[in-house]
Amino acid sequence: MNHIETFDDHIDLRVLAHDLSALLIKPENSDIAEEFPGSVSRYTGDIETVRSNLAEALADCKPGIRQQFIAFSGTQSVGMSVIRFADSIPRGIQDTWPNVSGFICHPFRSQGLGGLSLAARLAVVRDQFGGDAWTQVKKTNVPSNRMVSHAGFVKTSETDTHIIYAYHA
Numbered sequence: 338m339n340h341i342e343t344f345d346d347h348i349d350l351r352v353l354a355h356d357l358s359a360l361l362i363k364p365e366n367s368d369i370a371e372e373f374p375g376s377v378s379r380y381t382g383d384i385e386t387v388r389s390n391l392a393e394a395l396a397d398c399k400p401g402i403r404q405q406f407i408a409f410s411g412t413q414s415v416g417m418s419v420i421r422f423a424d425s426i427p428r429g430i431q432d433t434w435p436n437v438s439g440f441i442c443h444p445f446r447s448q449g450l451g452g453l454s455l456a457a458r459l460a461v462v463r464d465q466f467g468g469d470a471w472t473q474v475k476k477t478n479v480p481s482n483r484m485v486s487h488a489g490f491v492k493t494s495e496t497d498t499h500i501i502y503a504y505h506a
């Protein structure tokens with residue numbers, strides 16, 4: 338069954354490291370590395386290093402500061418998402434609004450997990466982060482632009498490559 342879980346102490350980091358790294362190295366998931374190069378480099382390669390990087394990310398998760406979520410297909414971890422305060426923010430976005438982002442790996446896309454994951458993040462944005470958030474999506478990324486628009490994000494600006502969206506509960 339597809340579902341989303343909060344990234345906390347109940348997650349087995351070694352199993353998560355195995356699941357994510359195996360999916361992220363597949364060529365069909367190379368768009369995730371383009372969007373999130375830092376995450377993919379931390380979550381691929383030597384399993385003990387990936388486990389340790391996941392433990393570091395987990396230690397940074399605190400209510401109202403940073404929260405991460407794992408997308409599951411049955412018992413397999415197939416995606417990850419985060420609410421966090423970004424180092425740099427685009428024009429029209431306030432620094433009190435957290436950024437939301439995430440990915441679902443092939444072959445588990447187009448089954449509703451991306452939408453479920455975003456809904457889970459927005460519930461936490463409302464509960465812990467004051468109800469405002471922002472994200473950015475490549476103009477060419479049709480599923481993601483649909484997903485954020487249907488979740489209530491509104492376009493605030495755009496660059497040559499990306500659309501910037503804000504969410505207000």
Ligand SMILES: CC(C)(COP(=O)(O)OP(=O)(O)OC[C@H]1O[C@@H](n2cnc3c(N)ncnc32)[C@H](O)[C@@H]1OP(=O)(O)O)[C@@H](O)C(=O)NCCC(=O)NCCS
Pocket residue numbers: 368369372437438439440441442445446447448449450451452453472473474478479480481483484487
């Ligand atoms: C964006 C992403 C998270 C969507 O995940 P997903 O599990 O496929 O999402 P869903 O199945 O919930 O579908 C989300 C929307 O995209 C649409 N969609 C799904 N697959 C699609 C496809 N191949 N073509 C067009 N639209 C598609 C769905 O119909 C849905 O739209 P709806 O809200 O109108 O129902 C996933 O494609 C991904 O990880 N992409 C790479 C990383 C990325 O771009 N992240 C977003 C930037 S933060």
